[in-house]
Every structure is written in structure tokens, then in C-alpha cells.
Amino acid sequence: MLHGDETIQTPMGDIELQDNYFDNGASKRLYDEMDYQRASQAYIWSTPLVSVTTWRDNQGKAYGVKNDTDFVVLESLKEKRGIVTANLTTPYIFNFSNLKDGALQIDYPAGQTAGGVLDFWQRPVFDLGLTGPDQGKGASYIIVGPEDDPAKYRKDGVHVFQSATNNVFIGIRILDSDPAFYEKYTSEYKMGRVGSELKPCNFLRGKDVEWSATAPRGLDYWKNLSEIIQEEPVREIDKPWMAMLEPLGIAKGKEFAPDERLQQVLKKGAAMGELMTRNLQVNPRYAEVWWEGTNWYKSFDFDLPQETEIIQQIDPRATWFYEAVASTKGMVNPTPGAGQVYMTTKRDSNGDTLRADRTYKLHVPAKVPVGQFWSLTLYSENTRRAYDNGGTELRSANLDSRMKELKYNEDGSVDLFIGPDAPAGFETNHMKTVGDDGWFVYFRLYAPEQGFFDKSFKLTDFELVN
Template identity: 30%
Template sequence: MSDRNRTGLSTDEMAQAVASLSTPDTVASPFGELRFFDGLPLPETVATAYDALDLMRAIEVFLNAVPGASLVAFRNGLRAAGISTARQIGITDPRATSKALYLTPNTETTYGVTMLDLQAWGPTVIEAPPQSLCVVDDFWFRYVADMGIAGPDRGAGGKYLFLPPGYDGDVPDGYFTYRTPTYTNFVVLRALGGVPAMKQTRIYPLAQAESPDENEFINLSELAINTVHANDFSFYEEVAELVQEEPVEALDAERAGQLAAIGIVQGQPFAPDARLRGILERAAPVAAGIARVIAYAPRDPDAVLYGSWRNGFVGGSYEFLRNGARLLDARTQFHYLATVITPAMAHAQVGAGSAYAYTVHDANGDLLDGARTYRLHVDANPPAKNFWAVDVYDTQTRSLLVVPSTPYPAVASNDGKVQANADGSYDLYFGPTAPEGRESNWVETVPGKAWFQLFRIYGPLEPWFDQTWRLNEFEPVD
């Protein structure tokens, strides 16, 4: 063996160490060949490497900023519907339809939506209706508060006060009070009493608490609006809009650094030069494609419910945390498909809340095809305290599938139409043409298009959780 030098390493070991930390003169990469002179990058390599770095960061920005872009797009959709302040509340009277683009809404309950602007109004009050399920999320789509049954009023109705970032004024008694890191906040309302109960909601500035103006309720069901974020360059413009409006402190330093690396910085115009714009235009569709893979074919074992069925809350955390680590793919998976984040969704309890499952595959492992007909056999005694439902969605828009037969592409046990078999089970059909005599158990699909669905259990019971009752697979019948 060679003599050891004063570092404690032998000559051979030192040579191996130098080799392990050195860069070859030529490095193959997906972005082109990288060339060096004794570790120094040649001029053409500098340009290639920075183009590659900007492309990678742009893809990461897309995947990590989907929650924020989603709410910017939602606000833009509400503005197109004439909802410009929290004085106006959009409602789906009586239910959501396929006429608008929303991420995976259900067609079984009435929604109410609006946006708080705490910069314009300052501290703001929401009077939640009784027996409701209401949520407030901040503009980065992080959970702020539950109101109603899952909130501190426990469904009795209550007054909630939301304070803007940095607020140091008086905080009056008599409210359930929350501080939020963003000025804009997303409000989603659901009332078990339907539209009449929904219209008991009141939203107004705290300064007008003694005599607030009436709220205006605008029906969204018949409006063709888009609330879904972009999958092209304009995605980055949506994110830049958010960053300009909100305090720097509203976002963690890591994601803020990713945004800054591609020119999205609070207080500075987002104006990429031709080189960077070209990179962003390339990055968005690549990132959107990756997001679709994460959403429709998640690889985390915790995303598997059983068989081909998947769940949307990997690890059961509304913050997408497991063992102290942020589950980045899980966050993208959920927000690319859905809106509204609350612990009540991630931690459904026996008899309360709702549980979800989805698949894009049939029993043979093939992708669901709108030209084919499938049967889903739902075993007897579905474990739902309230009811169950299957809503069908467009795989491109993740919105309700547009079909000629109905604006409600769904089948549900509470609609009074679905027919049970003699043993209490159900046979549901999905395809371009209804099987004869099964029209009430059928959802139309579109030839030439794929589709997916969410199976929702409202008030899931113990057999859902211990899996003594399981969903079957979609069986092709043609």
C-alpha cells in the first residue's frame, strides 16, 4: 500500500477523492452536451446550463404553485360572473352543472362561493348559516378555518371574524376570530338546507357590523365561466398576479425563491425577455403533463386505496405532510384535480364528512374510453350514513363532462331515480348509449374522449374505513 500523507489518505485514496469531485471535460445531458476545460464551463455550456436550470425551475414552479394559480383563476371566473366583492356571493341554484369549468364539483349539493378582500375591507365578518359545511382558505390555498358543522359553532351558526395580515387593531369579543396570511381568501359555503339556508349567509366589513348592507346572491348554474388555471405560459402570469398582491411573508422562502428565479418577484413587473419567455412556454406544457401523470397515475403507495382506486389525500394530511416532510407530489395531485382544502376532507370520521375515491382504469387495467360501455357493480349496503354519488369528469378540464343528455353527468342514491337490485346492490352503467331499461342508472360518456369519476360517500361508515365493504372495478360490457 502507498504511504499515507498528512491528511490521513493514501496517495491512491487521494486520487480517488479528486476523481470523485471532478467534472469530466464532456458531460452528456438531456439539454445537450456540456463541455468544460478542466472543470471550467466553456461559453456555450454556460448558456446551455442556465437554459436548463431555468427550464427545471419553471417546471418546479408550475408543480408547486398550482394551488395559488388555481385560486387566481377561480377569482377571475367569479369576476366574469359579476362577483367583484364579498358583498356578492355566487351560488349554484339548485346544483352545479357542466356549463361552467370548475375542478371536480359535485352535482348533489348547493355551493356558495366568494372571495374576501381584507385589504379593501379590513377585518371582515362571515355569519355562517346553521347546519352548514363552510371553509375559508387563503390565497395560496392553505387552510384557514372551518365554519358550521366542522367549525367551532358546531352547526348552530356563528359569527366569524377574519383579520388581515399584520393587523394590530382591537379585536372585539363575540366572534370566532382567525388571522390569515393573505389579503384575498377563498370562501366556500355548503348548507344542508339548500338554497334558502345558503341565503342566510352574511358577509360584511367589521366596520359596518351595526348596520351591514344586504348581500347579493348570483346564480352561477347557468353561466359558462372558466375557473380553472391555465396549462400554458399564462399560468405564470396567474401566479405573478398573486405574488404582486400579497405580502412577501405570505409564502415560504423556498417557493418564493423558485418564483424569483424565473422573474416572479413581489414589487417587480413580470416581464420575461424573449429567451426566458420561450423557456416558460416550453416548461408549462411539460409541467402540466407531469401534473397529469401525478394526478391520474400517482406512484406513492399511500395513494392506492385498493385495486385501481386511488384517494386524493395521500398520507391523510390536509397539509400534505408525512414524517415532517412535505409530500410535493401529493399536493400537486390534489390541487390539480380539486378545490377546497380542509382537515374535514382529509380526516373523514365515521358518520361525518365525506370520503372520496377515483380511478381512470377499468378492470383490465385499460384507460376508461368514452366510446365503450362499462358496468360498475356497487355491492349491497353501501356504507353511507347520508348518500353516495358518482360524478363523471372530463380528463382534460377536470370539470363535469359535457354530454348531450344532461347537464348533471352523475348518478346518486339520493336522486330518487337510481334503481337497486333485489339484493340491495346497484348496477351502474357508463357509456355513449343507455342500456335498455337502465336509463336511470346510466351516465353518458363521449366517444373519442376519456373520462374519470369520483365516487363520493357522504357520512362514511365503518365498513368504508376498515374496507370490509369495497368498490368493484369498472367492467367493460361491449
């Protein structure tokens, strides 16, 4: 009732009211609870921002990135295992640049590539390659910062786009398997500040280093958030969140230096925020399974801007950016014959979560509707990165339709196995799990065809192998 003299029972203990007031001890407990709740929710809101910032910083350190025109090329298992839910089938080329120093121009080569430029909320600014304006034919692009004027750069034959953040990410996948194409593509790709001479970029290749883009836990999570907030303007939609962060010691123009009380609150908030986000990831209450009667979900249940006319899609985007990175038009809105589809599951045919100490079978029907190929990639639920089972080759955590060693059934279907041990005769169709590191998969369809969209093609659930 909050009236007169009474005792109010709460999850944080009893609050004693005398003549409507409570004492200073209760006041402190209420502030601690208020800050804890705000930190837990701020974790969910900030997940895409902290994830990509961690990626930028840790990749840069691991590969010795020094300039805006340095691109990191990831090809080996060790290199790709750094990225959250990386594909293990095609080379990656990544760059992080900052528009604070001026607009960037890209002269993009023609060819079979897919990718895009993203802002630091991991929203696409524009796609590159087959799903971009150039449609694989090559083009010139200019990227303008949030406080710049795009009109200054518009001219015939150039695509001009504005980013909502100073920091931008450029991600490219080479789809042409001919080694000669990589050399041609990288020699023709040019980038630089508008008004300066565009030159070929520096592609850092063959490093084969171990690194991690998984967002940190504890105080380091909030340290990363505070640092990236200093680099970016505050969007109108994010002002309420900035108000909730300020009492937690995270604000524009303020050094992150929490006292002992705030440190404990932030540690608890990060832990609870991650638990809540993982619950969204494993049990998404806003989404329906793609194939009725299964536990398979189509990833991406949010719009490209991460908002609608009435809401910011905080829970759906947190689900994706906790377990994955990046979003492009081709990833979010694939169409028959173009883009990519990401199917994921965390449960078997009994509805039980997938375990590392058990072996499972996935039956993949013949004639998967893809214009390019399909792949099944294994990930750790702890890190959300490619599963580390001691293997050194990409196939230790990835099986795909381009692999000649897969053993097929007479009807053209294929049975794939995940677990501690491979069933006899199916060693080439097996990926190993170890210890208590739980797992999940992405079943990717590259250039999905109509059979996926009309659901005439269907995957059944993983079945436990006795």
C-alpha cells in the first residue's frame, strides 16, 4: 500500500515504513537494486555495440593493424575461431575504419563476393558485392560520418551512404573459389579519404594466430562500453539508456572509474544480463520455429534498422548479436537465389538441450535447395565461436556439401554426426564434442532456392544415437 506504518516484503528483503518513510538502510538497498536492474537491462541493450568493439580491438592487436586501409584476412581454423559464429567455408576479409577523420571512398572490384559496410550497432549501411548496389559488377562508394553532410559528396557514378556511427566495419567474403580471383580482387580494391589518392590496401594474410572476439565478462564488459560511448554521438533512440547508465558511472565525457559498490553492482548486472540474453538465445519467446514440429529457428527476427515505428527490437537483436556478429541485407532478407540463410537449433528431437557427452545424428535430405552450397558448422555455447575440439583443420568443426569425403546414402541424402565418438564407418561425417562444452550449430544455405522459402524442404531435429 505504501501508506502509513507497514512492512513490505520484497525480493531484496523487508522494507519497513514508518509514517510512509523508510530509513537510510532501506534507501541504500533500493539504490543497489535499482542500479543492478538497470545494469542487467543495459547489458541486453548494449550487446551489439560491445561485441563489435571487442572484435575491433582484439583483432587489431592480434594482427598488428596500424592503418585504416589494413584488412585482416582470415582463412585457417585458428584465425576464424576468433570470430563469433564465423563461417568455416569461405575466406573472410575484415577492416575497421573511423569516419571522424573524414569520409571514406571505396573503389570496389567486380566479381563473386558478398559483404557490406556496417555501423557499430552492427546495422548495414550498405551491402557490397552480389547483394549490394553494384550487384557484383563493381562500383565506387563513399561513406559519410554521422555529423557530416552527404550532399557534399553526391556525384554521378558514385553511391553515397551515411553511417550513424563514426566507427564502421567492412566485411567481405570471397565466393569465387579460384585462387587467382583473390589476387585480382585484392589488387583492384582501393580505399582512402575522399579527396586523397586512392591506393591499394594492405591485406594481412597467413598470420594463423589464436584470438577471441567474444565479449568479456565482469567489469571489462562495462569498460568496453564506456570507451566506445566516448567515440560516438548519442542517437536519439538511445538517450533513455544513457540516462540509466549515468548513475552506473558510464557517461559521455566521464572516465570509467567505479567505486567498490558500483563494481559489485556492475559485476552482478553483467552476469544476470548475460543469463537473460542466453535465455533469449536458447528459448526465444518472440519467435516461432521455422519448420513445424521441430526445434529449428531461422536466425534474424528483427528488421535491418533494429527498430519499427513503435519499438526498438532489443530482445531479438540481442539474441543474434550475443551468438553472432554482423547483419547485411543478404543475411537478414535473403531472396530465392540470393543471400544466405542461417538455421540454428539448441535441442534434440526429444526437446532436450544438446549435450557434449552424447552423440547425435542429423539427417540432411537429398537435393538441398541451394544455388551454391550448404554447410553445418559447430559452435561452443560458452564462447559462441567455432568449437575447439582439438582439431586443427576447418572440417573438425564444419561439414559441407563441397566436401568430397562425405559418405552419402543411396537416395542422395546424408547423415551427419556430432558427439564424443564417430559411429563406425561414418568418421568423415562426424564432428567431435569434448568435456562439458555444450554446443549448437548453424545450418547455412548459400543462395537458398524456393524450396526453402515454401518449406517443401525441411530438416528434422537431431536424434540421440544410442
